[in-house]
Amino acid sequence: MRYKITVEYDGTPFCGWQRQDGVDTIQQRLEKALLPLSKIPVTIYGSGRTDTGVHALAQVAHFDLNNDIDCFRIQECMNAYLREVPICVLSVEKVNNEFDARFSAVERTYIYKILNRRARACIDANRVWRVVPLLDNEKMHNTAQILVGKHDFSSFRAAGCQSNSPVKTMNSISVTRNGELIIVEVKARSFLYHQVRNIVGSLVNVGSGKWSEEDFAKVFQAKDRTLAGMTAPACGLYFAGVKYDMEKFCL
Amino acid sequence: MRYKITVEYDGTPFCGWQRQDGVDTIQQRLEKALLPLSKIPVTIYGSGRTDTGVHALAQVAHFDLNNDIDCFRIQECMNAYLREVPICVLSVEKVNNEFDARFSAVERTYIYKILNRRARACIDANRVWRVVPLLDNEKMHNTAQILVGKHDFSSFRAAGCQSNSPVKTMNSISVTRNGELIIVEVKARSFLYHQVRNIVGSLVNVGSGKWSEEDFAKVFQAKDRTLAGMTAPACGLYFAGVKYDMEKFCL
Incomplete structure (x- = not known):
C-alpha cells in the first residue's frame, strides 16, 4: 500500500531533507517516526530535496507499507514521535502505485x-532574509517577468547541480510587499540547484538600485553564474507546495 | 533629553516585560543594552506590560538621558547589545518631556x-495557538461586535487585575481568516489584565460551536469571570502597536 504525506518543517536545525550518515535530516526523522508502525525500515521519498536551513510549508513524500493502516492513525502516530522536533505531518492519503512524489509532480512552488x-x-x-536597503518591489516584480517561460537558467545554477540540462520552464514569478515583508513566489515543474536563491539574490540587486532592469536581463542572457548576484540565504526559502494530477493516483 | 523607542520581541524566553529580581525580562534587557551609552542606570518605561510568552511587534517605551545622543546611534548600539536575545529596537525618536509611553497612549492594538x-x-x-476544531471565523467576528463600545468587561477580567474599574471602551475587534490562520485584532485605549486572551478563549467556544452567539452575550452581560471560556495561551498574543498624538510631543 502506497501513502502520500504532506509535511511541514522548520529547516533551521536540520542538515536538509536527505538522509546522510552522522547528521540530522528531515528524511531520517520521518523514517524513524514511521518505524513504530512499519516495524521494518521504510524509505520515504520526497518530491525534492531541501538544503540545510530551508523550510517547507508543504513538502510531499511517498512510502510503501506492507500493511493497510488507517491514514489518520499514521498521521497521529508520526506526529507523536516527531513531537521533539520542528517537523509535522499535515496529511496522509492512500494513493495507487503509479504515484511518485518526485516524478509525478506537475508543478512546484517556492516562496x-x-x-x-x-x-x-x-x-x-531564521524565517526571513533581512535586507536593509529599501527595495523597490514593483521594479523587482517587473524585472522578474523576463524569467517566465522556457529558458537556459545557467546564470542562476549553482555548481554541483545534478540536472542534465540548464533549461527549465518557469510558470510564474511574483514579487509582492506586505509592509516590511517582501514575498517572492516562484512556480515551475522543477528547479536547478539554488535557482530560486540565486534569482532572489539578483533581484535584490535590482530592488536596491545596484542593478538596472537591463543589467538583470544581461546577466540572465549571459548564461554565466559568475555574473549573477549573491545566493540569498537558505533561511528565507520555503518549499511551499507541489501539484499533482491526483485523479490519476486515486485508489 | 527624552527618547521614545519602538521595540519588537519574541516573548518566549522571557518572564514578561517588567523588571523583576532573578528572572529574565524584556525591560531589564533593554535597560542593560542602554547602559554602555547612558553610563548610569536608566529606567525604561513601557506603554504596557506584557506577560510571560507574549510577543510585541511594536511595544513603545520612553526613557531619559542626561546627554543628547543621536537616535540612530542609540538604536544601533542597543541592537548590538541585544544581539544574543530576541529583542530589537525598531526606531528611536526624541520627544519632549510631556511624552509618557504609558499615559500618553491614545489607542493600543493587540493581535x-x-x-x-x-x-x-x-x-x-510558540507564535500561535493551535486550535483543532474547525472554527467559524465569520460567526466569531459577528459575535465579537457586541464588545465594541464602553462596557463592563468583568467577565473577561483576570484575578489580580490592578485596574480601578472593569469598565473599558473597545474601539474595534475583528476576526479574519487567511487559510489556516485566524487573526483577532483588538483596539482600545487600555485593557484589563488578560482581557484579550479571555475574549479569544470565549470566542473560540463560539467558533467551534460549543457556544451560540447568545451564550457569548449572556456570559459577557453576566460580568462574572467564572462563566467565561478559557484564557487563550500567551504564545498567540502580540502587542501590535500604540497610537499617540505625536504632534503634542515634538521637540
Whole structure:
C-alpha cells in the first residue's frame, strides 16, 4: 500500500531533507517516526530535496507499507514521535502505485521571504532574509517577468547541480510587499540547484538600485553564474507546495 | 533629553516585560543594552506590560538621558547589545518631556493568532495557538461586535487585575481568516489584565460551536469571570502597536 504525506518543517536545525550518515535530516526523522508502525525500515521519498536551513510549508513524500493502516492513525502516530522536533505531518492519503512524489509532480512552488528593514529579524529570526536597503518591489516584480517561460537558467545554477540540462520552464514569478515583508513566489515543474536563491539574490540587486532592469536581463542572457548576484540565504526559502494530477493516483 | 523607542520581541524566553529580581525580562534587557551609552542606570518605561510568552511587534517605551545622543546611534548600539536575545529596537525618536509611553497612549492594538488545524504548530511553534476544531471565523467576528463600545468587561477580567474599574471602551475587534490562520485584532485605549486572551478563549467556544452567539452575550452581560471560556495561551498574543498624538510631543 502506497501513502502520500504532506509535511511541514522548520529547516533551521536540520542538515536538509536527505538522509546522510552522522547528521540530522528531515528524511531520517520521518523514517524513524514511521518505524513504530512499519516495524521494518521504510524509505520515504520526497518530491525534492531541501538544503540545510530551508523550510517547507508543504513538502510531499511517498512510502510503501506492507500493511493497510488507517491514514489518520499514521498521521497521529508520526506526529507523536516527531513531537521533539520542528517537523509535522499535515496529511496522509492512500494513493495507487503509479504515484511518485518526485516524478509525478506537475508543478512546484517556492516562496522566499525578505524582511526589508534596518533592524535584524527578531520574531522572524531564521524565517526571513533581512535586507536593509529599501527595495523597490514593483521594479523587482517587473524585472522578474523576463524569467517566465522556457529558458537556459545557467546564470542562476549553482555548481554541483545534478540536472542534465540548464533549461527549465518557469510558470510564474511574483514579487509582492506586505509592509516590511517582501514575498517572492516562484512556480515551475522543477528547479536547478539554488535557482530560486540565486534569482532572489539578483533581484535584490535590482530592488536596491545596484542593478538596472537591463543589467538583470544581461546577466540572465549571459548564461554565466559568475555574473549573477549573491545566493540569498537558505533561511528565507520555503518549499511551499507541489501539484499533482491526483485523479490519476486515486485508489 | 527624552527618547521614545519602538521595540519588537519574541516573548518566549522571557518572564514578561517588567523588571523583576532573578528572572529574565524584556525591560531589564533593554535597560542593560542602554547602559554602555547612558553610563548610569536608566529606567525604561513601557506603554504596557506584557506577560510571560507574549510577543510585541511594536511595544513603545520612553526613557531619559542626561546627554543628547543621536537616535540612530542609540538604536544601533542597543541592537548590538541585544544581539544574543530576541529583542530589537525598531526606531528611536526624541520627544519632549510631556511624552509618557504609558499615559500618553491614545489607542493600543493587540493581535491574537490562532492556527486552526489538526497538526500542531511547527514553523510557527510558540507564535500561535493551535486550535483543532474547525472554527467559524465569520460567526466569531459577528459575535465579537457586541464588545465594541464602553462596557463592563468583568467577565473577561483576570484575578489580580490592578485596574480601578472593569469598565473599558473597545474601539474595534475583528476576526479574519487567511487559510489556516485566524487573526483577532483588538483596539482600545487600555485593557484589563488578560482581557484579550479571555475574549479569544470565549470566542473560540463560539467558533467551534460549543457556544451560540447568545451564550457569548449572556456570559459577557453576566460580568462574572467564572462563566467565561478559557484564557487563550500567551504564545498567540502580540502587542501590535500604540497610537499617540505625536504632534503634542515634538521637540
